[in-house]
Every structure is written in C-alpha cells, then in structure tokens.
Amino acid sequence: MTSATADLDARVAGLGLFEKWLSVWVGAAILAGITLGNAGPELFASLAAIEYASVNLVVAVLIWAMIFPMMVSVDFGAVRRVGDKPKGLIITLVANWLIKPFTMAALGVLFFEVVFADLIAPADAQQYIAGLILLGAAPCTAMVFVWSHLTKGDPTYTLVQVAANDLIMIVAFAPIVALLLGVTDIAVPWDTLLLSVALYVVVPLVAGAIVRHRLLATHGGDQAAVSEFTGRTKPLSIIGLLLTVLLLFGFQAETIVARPLLIALIAAPIVVQSYSIFFIAYGWAKAWKVPHAVAAPCALIGTSNFFELAVAVAIGLFGLGSGASLATVVGVLVEVPVMLSLVAIANRTRGGFQQVS
Numbered sequence: 001m002t003s004a005t006a007d008l009d010a011r012v013a014g015l016g017l018f019e020k021w022l023s024v025w026v027g028a029a030i031l032a033g034i035t036l037g038n039a040g041p042e043l044f045a046s047l048a049a050i051e052y053a054s055v056n057l058v059v060a061v062l063i064w065a066m067i068f069p070m071m072v073s074v075d076f077g078a079v080r081r082v083g084d085k086p087k088g089l090i091i092t093l094v095a096n097w098l099i100k101p102f103t104m105a106a107l108g109v110l111f112f113e114v115v116f117a118d119l120i121a122p123a124d125a126q127q128y129i130a131g132l133i134l135l136g137a138a139p140c141t142a143m144v145f146v147w148s149h150l151t152k153g154d155p156t157y158t159l160v161q162v163a164a165n166d167l168i169m170i171v172a173f174a175p176i177v178a179l180l181l182g183v184t185d186i187a188v189p190w191d192t193l194l195l196s197v198a199l200y201v202v203v204p205l206v207a208g209a210i211v212r213h214r215l216l217a218t219h220g221g222d223q224a225a226v227s228e229f230t231g232r233t234k235p236l237s238i239i240g241l242l243l244t245v246l247l248l249f250g251f252q253a254e255t256i257v258a259r260p261l262l263i264a265l266i267a268a269p270i271v272v273q274s275y276s277i278f279f280i281a282y283g284w285a286k287a288w289k290v291p292h293a294v295a296a297p298c299a300l301i302g303t304s305n306f307f308e309l310a311v312a313v314a315i316g317l318f319g320l321g322s323g324a325s326l327a328t329v330v331g332v333l334v335e336v337p338v339m340l341s342l343v344a345i346a347n348r349t350r351g352g353f354q355q356v357s
Contacts, residue, residue: 023340026245033246037253044250053191054312059247060199065240067145069233071208073155088294092161095281095302096139104136105180107269116265124323128266131327133180134313137173139165140304142200146241147339151346153297161301166197192312245336252329266330274338278303292353296346304339307332
C-alpha cells in the first residue's frame with residue numbers, strides 16, 4: 001500500500017494507526033485475555049454462560065459489530081451479476097467441500113498417529129483427529145466478512161460466497177463428518193447452525209441494507225455517502241475484533257496455561273491446514289486471473305472455520321471434557337493469529353493480481 005493510500009485510509013477511517021499495527025494490538029489482546037482469564041476466571045465463566053444453542057451471545061454481538069460496516073457496502077443490484085464471474089465461487093466451493101475436510105482428516109492422522117505418536121496416547125489421538133474433522137467440515141460464516149474487509153474484498157461477492165457455503169453446509173456437513181468419522185448417527189445441532197446463520201448473516205445484512213437504503217435516499221443516490229459511513233464505522237470493526245480475541249482467549253486461559261504443550265501439538269496440523277488451503281485457493285485464483293477483490297476472500301473463506309458449529313457438535317458427540325471438544329477450541333484460538341498473517345500476505349501480494357474483473 002502506498003503512503004498516499006495509507007494517508008487516505010487514515011483520514012477516511014480515522015483508524016490508520018490501528019490497522020497498520022493490527023497484529024500488535026491482537027497480540028496485546030491475546031495476552032490480556034490470558035492474563036485476565038487466569039486472574040478472574042469467574043467473570044469469564046459468567047460471560048461464557050451467556051449463550052443459547054451453544055452460541056455465545058456476547059461474542060455474537062461483537063462479531064455483529066465487526067461485520068456490520070461491510071454489510072452496508074453490499075450492493076444488492078450487483079448480486080445478480082455474480083454469475084457472470086463464477087470463478088471465485090467455484091474455487092471457494094471446491095476448496096471448502098472437496099479438499100478441506102479430507103486434507104484435515106489426513107493431517108490429523110499424520111500428526112497424531114505418526115509425528116506425535118510417542119507423545120499422545122492412541123485413544124486421545126483419535127479424539128483429537130475427530131475434533132479436527134469437525135473443524136475441517138465447517139467453513140466460516142461470520143469472521144470471513146472481517147478478513148474480506150481487511151483485504152479490501154468485494155463485499156457483494158463475499159456475501160454470495162458465504163451464502164452458498166451456508167446452503168451447502170446444511171446438507172453436506174453431517175454426511176461428510178459421518179464419512180470421515182466412520183459413524184452414521186451424527187446429530188447436527190440445527191438450532192446452533194440456523195441461529196448462527198441468522199445472527200451472523202441475516203440480521204446484520206438486513207440492518208446493513210436498511211442503513212444503505214437510507215443513506216442513498218437522503219444523499220440523492222451518491223455512493224460516497226455509503227463510503228463515508230463505512231469509513232466512520234470502521235473503528236467499530238477493529239474494536240469488535242480485539243474484544244472478541246480477548247474474550248476467546250480469556251475463556252480458555254486456564255487451559256492454555258495448564259496444558260501449553262498439548263495446545264501446541266493440536267495447533268500444529270490446524271496451522272499447516274490453514275496455510276495449505278489458503279495457498280491452494282489463492283494460487284488457483286491467480287492462475288485463473290481472478291481479481292484480487294474476489295481472490296483474497298475466496299481463499300480466506302476456506303481457511304477460516306465455523307467454530308461455533310464444530311464446538312457444539314464435538315460437545316454433543318463426545319462430551320464437554322473430551323479431546324475432540326478441546327481440539328475444536330484450539331481451532332478457535334489458532335484462527336485469529338493465523339488469519340491475520342494470511343490477510344497480511346494477501347495485502348502484500350495484491351499487485352500480482354488483476355484489480356478489476
């Protein structure tokens with residue numbers, strides 16, 4: 001990004017310093033979460049208990065704050081034209097449903113039955129593999145809007161990609177998990193799935209559409225009014241992200257401190273999977289000459305996970321204290337730092353992609 005562009009972003013968004021040093025602020029939020037979580041576990045336990053259908057409502061509000069500015073940017077008139085440029089959607093769907101679940105299962109077996117075989121008991125290894133499978137079969141719904149926003153992704157196209165994944169997840173999640181776990185009776189928590197889609201997509205999308213309509217109506221259809229509004233609300237996104245990180249790490253602070261080596265072992269295949277899926281999708285998009293505003297989000301969607309669903313299913317199938325549940329929680333902890341590094345990679349390589357379709 002040029003200095004002129006950075007200056008413009010700082011003036012419009014009023015948060016240039018935070019965006020420039022976002023990784024530092026996230027690191028500080030992680031440390032604060034671990035510190036506060038161990039100093040005041042009762043407070044974080046109370047916040048964690050504010051949930052419905054395994055969806056934490058405090059985190060849901062923060063995620064809503066993160067994605068709302070991007071929803072205001074969605075141009076519904078352009079949704080009809082997404083079919084004219086299907087490459088990004090094809091890459092997303094293939095990466096998410098034909099590659100990611102199966103490579104995640106393969107990496108789980110490789111790491112826990114081969115690489116870490118001397119460090120982890122076989123029964124525990126099977127639990128961790130099951131947790132990884134649940135993560136791999138649940139592509140992201142909410143946080144991808146944040147990653148897309150940070151890479152200047154096309155908000156309309158990102159919405160279509162997420163919506164397509166949600167529809168496929170309703171019919172494909174249970175069969176894929178059943179196949180990879182070798183069981184046939186998978187109880188999908190439909191209340192968690194549907195509530196998450198409603199909270200993270202439908203509600204902010206409707207609110208964003210209403211605000212966008214009012215902005216255009218009161219400014220004679222001038223798109224600059226929408227850009228100015230999203231610029232003013234961008235601090236809300238960053239603050240929401242930092243508070244979400246603080247809470248997630250605060251919720252698991254005692255486990256992180258008590259079992260750091262185990263957390264690191266479980267994180268290893270998740271990190272490898274994340275970077276692998278990103279570069280597969282991102283490289284494919286570059287080879288297909290997909291514009292960067294579509295290429296970056298389509299690669300990031302497959303990398304990020306729908307952790308609420310994965311955690312809920314792990315608890316339902318294996319129990320709250322199971323290794324599978326722990327593995328899905330580690331996925332939550334790993335996601336933000338890894339995704340921020342991938343956002344940085346996408347932003348630094350923007351020049352190698354087409355900028356318009």
